[in-house]
Amino acid sequence: MTAALKVLAPGLHTTVQDLGRSGYQAIGVPVSGALDGFSLRLANALVGNPFGRAALEVLLSGPTLEVAADTVRVALAGAGASLAIGAERPRVLGAGQSVTLPCGEVFQIVPGEQSACCYLGAEGGIAVPLVLGSTSTYVRAAIGGIEGRALRRGDVVPLGVACASARAELRLPSLPPAAGEHPIRVVLGPQQEYFTAEAVAALLGSEFRVSPNADRMGMRLDGPPLRHRHGWDIVSDAIATGAIQVPGSGQPILLLADHQTTGGYPKIATVVSADLPVVGRRRPGDRLRFVGVTVETAEALCRDAERQLAELVTALDPVTERQRIDLGSLYGDNLISGVVTGLE
Amino acid sequence: MKVRFLAAGDRALVVEFGERIDRALSAEVLRLHASLRSSGLAGVVETVPTFRSLMVHYDPLVTTGTALEQAIASLLSREPGTRNTGTLWRVPVCYDGEFAPDLAEVGRLTGLSPGEVVALHSATRYHVYMLGFLPGFPYMGDLPARLALPRRADPRVRVPTGSIAIATTLTAIYPYESPGGWHLIGATPIRLFDPERAQPALFTPGDAVQYESVDPAAFASIKTAVDNGSYQIASEPIAG
Numbered sequence: 001m002t003a004a005l006k007v008l009a010p011g012l013h014t015t016v017q018d019l020g021r022s023g024y025q026a027i028g029v030p031v032s033g034a035l036d037g038f039s040l041r042l043a044n045a046l047v048g049n050p051f052g053r054a055a056l057e058v059l060l061s062g063p064t065l066e067v068a069a070d071t072v073r074v075a076l077a078g079a080g081a082s083l084a085i086g087a088e089r090p091r092v093l094g095a096g097q098s099v100t101l102p103c104g105e106v107f108q109i110v111p112g113e114q115s116a117c118c119y120l121g122a123e124g125g126i127a128v129p130l131v132l133g134s135t136s137t138y139v140r141a142a143i144g145g146i147e148g149r150a151l152r153r154g155d156v157v158p159l160g161v162a163c164a165s166a167r168a169e170l171r172l173p174s175l176p177p178a179a180g181e182h183p184i185r186v187v188l189g190p191q192q193e194y195f196t197a198e199a200v201a202a203l204l205g206s207e208f209r210v211s212p213n214a215d216r217m218g219m220r221l222d223g224p225p226l227r228h229r230h231g232w233d234i235v236s237d238a239i240a241t242g243a244i245q246v247p248g249s250g251q252p253i254l255l256l257a258d259h260q261t262t263g264g265y266p267k268i269a270t271v272v273s274a275d276l277p278v279v280g281r282r283r284p285g286d287r288l289r290f291v292g293v294t295v296e297t298a299e300a301l302c303r304d305a306e307r308q309l310a311e312l313v314t315a316l317d318p319v320t321e322r323q324r325i326d327l328g329s330l331y332g333d334n335l336i337s338g339v340v341t342g343l344e
Numbered sequence: 345m346k347v348r349f350l351a352a353g354d355r356a357l358v359v360e361f362g363e364r365i366d367r368a369l370s371a372e373v374l375r376l377h378a379s380l381r382s383s384g385l386a387g388v389v390e391t392v393p394t395f396r397s398l399m400v401h402y403d404p405l406v407t408t409g410t411a412l413e414q415a416i417a418s419l420l421s422r423e424p425g426t427r428n429t430g431t432l433w434r435v436p437v438c439y440d441g442e443f444a445p446d447l448a449e450v451g452r453l454t455g456l457s458p459g460e461v462v463a464l465h466s467a468t469r470y471h472v473y474m475l476g477f478l479p480g481f482p483y484m485g486d487l488p489a490r491l492a493l494p495r496r497a498d499p500r501v502r503v504p505t506g507s508i509a510i511a512t513t514l515t516a517i518y519p520y521e522s523p524g525g526w527h528l529i530g531a532t533p534i535r536l537f538d539p540e541r542a543q544p545a546l547f548t549p550g551d552a553v554q555y556e557s558v559d560p561a562a563f564a565s566i567k568t569a570v571d572n573g574s575y576q577i578a579s580e581p582i583a584g
Contacts, residue, residue: 025392025401026377027537027545028475131539141479141520143539190350190358235365236476236483238392238399240356262394262476270353273404298354299404306405 003069003159005122007151008106011063013216016126016145016157017119017257019052021134025261031241032136032144032257035059035117035216035280038309039077043121045313046075046098046170053125054135056157058118059216060283062109063151073100073123073164079281080112097171097319098123100164115281124160138258139216168318183291184275186244187298191234191266195246199226203244203268204292208252212284216258219279221288225250226268236264242271242279256280272298274305347420349413354404355389357412360397365485365513369396370473374550375424376416385415393549394474395483430472430550434578435517435532437466437508437555438563443531446496450510450527453493461529462557464488470515472551480519480537480545484553487513499525506531508555530555533567534577552582 007014017040020033034040034057041051056063058078075098076083083099084090087106093099095118101107111118128135128145137145146155192200208223221244232248239245243255245265254271256279271279272293282288293301350358359376362369370393377393380400387407392399402412439447439462451458470484477483487510495511500523503509507518509526518524519536536546547553558566569575 022401023390024479024544025390025399026475026549027479028477028481029479029544132544140522141537143479187351187353190352190360235363235395236474237358237360237394237397238352238356238476240352240399240401242353260477261392262474267352270351270356272353273355295351295354295409299408302354302404 002156003072003162005072005157005159006066006068007063007153007155007157008066009064009108010151010153010155011058011109012061013059014063014151015057015137015139015149016054016128017057017136018054018134019136020257021132021136021138021144024132025238028261029132029141029143030138030258030261032138032216033134034119034136035257036078036115036119036277037280038277038305039117039281040119040121041309042096042172042312043075043077043119044125045121045316046077046096046172047073047121047123048098048165048167048170049121049123049125053121053160054128055122055126056109056120056151058109058111058120060111060116062111062118064106064108065157067101067103067105067107068156069103069159070163071100071102072159073098073169074107075099075121075170076109076118077121078112078118079114081115081118082110082112084108084110098169100169116283117280122159123164127158127160140258168320170316171319172312173315173317183289184279185272185293185298185301186242186269186290187272187295188269188292189267190237190270192268194228194230194232194234194266195268196227196229199228199246199250199268202226203252204290206289208288208290210282210284210286210288214284216256218253218255218259219282219284221252221254223252226252228266232265234264234266236262239263239267240270242273242276243267244269244271254279272301274298274301347417349409349416351409352399354409355401357400357402357409357416358397359400359416362396365395365473367471367486370471370549373398376420377549379419380416383419385412387412394476430548430552430582431579432469432552432554432582433547434554434556435534436558436562436566437530437532438558438560439466439508439530440560443560443563444529446527447529450491450493450529454490456490461491464491465510465515465529466555466557470553472547472549472553473514474549475545475547478518478520478522478537479539480547481516482536482547482553483514483516485514487515493527495525496527499523500528503528504531506533506536508532531563533563533570534575535570546577
């Protein structure tokens with residue numbers, strides 16, 4: 001038997017993602033990869049994988065999966081997300097802890113209210129072939145993942161290992177802070193001079209809302225229109241992830257993982273890389289504020305975020321027998337048998 | 345040449361040579377693209393050439409924007425090294441009937457007969473300025489001035505794969521079916537992008553493209569050869 005997860009229900013938009021496909025933007029291939037790379041890396045760390053292994057990215061509504069392997073160790077990362085394990089009377093296991101499930105177990109991924117996305121890591125990773133150096137799914141060109149598309153009912157998601165290794169489950173000692181209310185930090189430019197001073201002030205002084213018009217390419221933001229100084233057509237140039245481009249309507253579009261590599265609208269500002277996971281978690285209707293920082297500050301924030309993730313991963317606790325019993329009393333008897341199955 | 349350095353967040357730096365679509369600017373962009381590829385500067389992840397600028401994607405855990413600016417300024421101050429080289433591709437195009445849904449309209453808008461549009465379009469050798477929009481989508485120019493038209497007021501939801509299109513001073517080929525607002529005046533059966541190939545995109549910025557008119561029967565036989573993997577597109581090396 002090839003170890004796999006069977007897709008009983010696909011969820012709204014569930015795709016295989018890793019940390020992205022760099023090196024091909026010069027030929028028009030977007031980077032793709034997880035919207036929230038921080039949570040993808042945590043999900044992998046919780047199941048003992050290297051950070052960049054292929055995992056499932058779940059957007060807004062989650063899939064129902066069935067274990068078609070001897071055992072599989074999985075972990076969910078994403079604020080407020082949980083696993084509902086078992087077809088009848090499901091028991092709930094929160095994000096931030098690994099669990100080993102036996103063959104035939106059915107589980108549903110339930111994203112949290114606080115985040116648009118969450119990640120299911122599986123020990124050994126999702127075993128799909130590399131396309132241009134990455135497993136990430138890019139739907140527009142049907143590249144990567146499972147046939148280059150979102151999961152469908154009946155799909156078989158291959159796993160890298162046939163059974164979970166014998167070791168303790170891991171959990172986060174404390175959940176990382178949820179989405180966070182701090183303003184999103186941006187570096188102005190590269191084309192802020194195409195905008196009026198009022199537009200720059202409005203970007204940094206107003207509240208925006210994520211419109212329903214949001215996907216992996218980008219999110220349109222509702223708020224005060226950002227006016228151009230003269231015209232909104234530029235000779236196409238390249239786009240960095242996190243760029244806030246403003247077409248003629250004045251309604252900004254924050255560009256995310258699947259954004260085109262080039263484009264012809266001016267970019268008023270670019271979200272700092274440390275805040276890209278925070279932006280990726282925002283749901284339609286969520287509020288956003290922006291604050292300007294220098295490039296040097298943004299680079300320092302990137303190093304800080306990397307250090308925080310490393311500390312979090314170093315601090316992952318093995319789940320002790322006692323904790324397992326405590327959890328059992330919380331989640332019901334079935335979970336205990338589930339966890340023990342994988343350990344012995 | 346005077347350049348401007350523009351920050352695009354903490355992971356990308358734009359080296360801007362100008363603000364126009366211009367062959368001389370393109371040559372500068374492509375020269376820096378090649379020289380950064382061969383120089384192996386620490387922390388440079390990849391570089392993306394466009395009409396008039398080069399985006400340098402970098403890893404802020406390895407380098408900084410300031411350090412890169414200095415390194416790039418020093419690269420640019422040196423004597424230009426080797427000339428750009430590239431490949432001339434001879435692309436078969438069928439300009440007939442269903443393959444050219446906008447040919448008649450382009451004729452009307454330009455005051456030319458459809459035959460004159462085809463003759464002008466296929467008599468020009470185009471420069472591949474950049475790839476973008478979709479994997480393998482080439483932005484090529486410059487069109488003969490008489491063919492320059494704004495984009496369609498009413499973009500199509502579906503432009504078929506292989507469509508040959510014109511808009512503004514440019515011509516392009518759609519590697520995938522996608523929405524699009526350019527005028528469609530022909531189609532090619534060749535495959536522009538294939539992630540399984542050693543070189544996934546057929547064209548590289550700096551290459552040249554010459555369209556060669558073929559009839560529907562030739563289109564069909566080339567398509568069969570493309571589909572079974574036996575087609576070899578005609579090409580030759582060029583000096584930039």
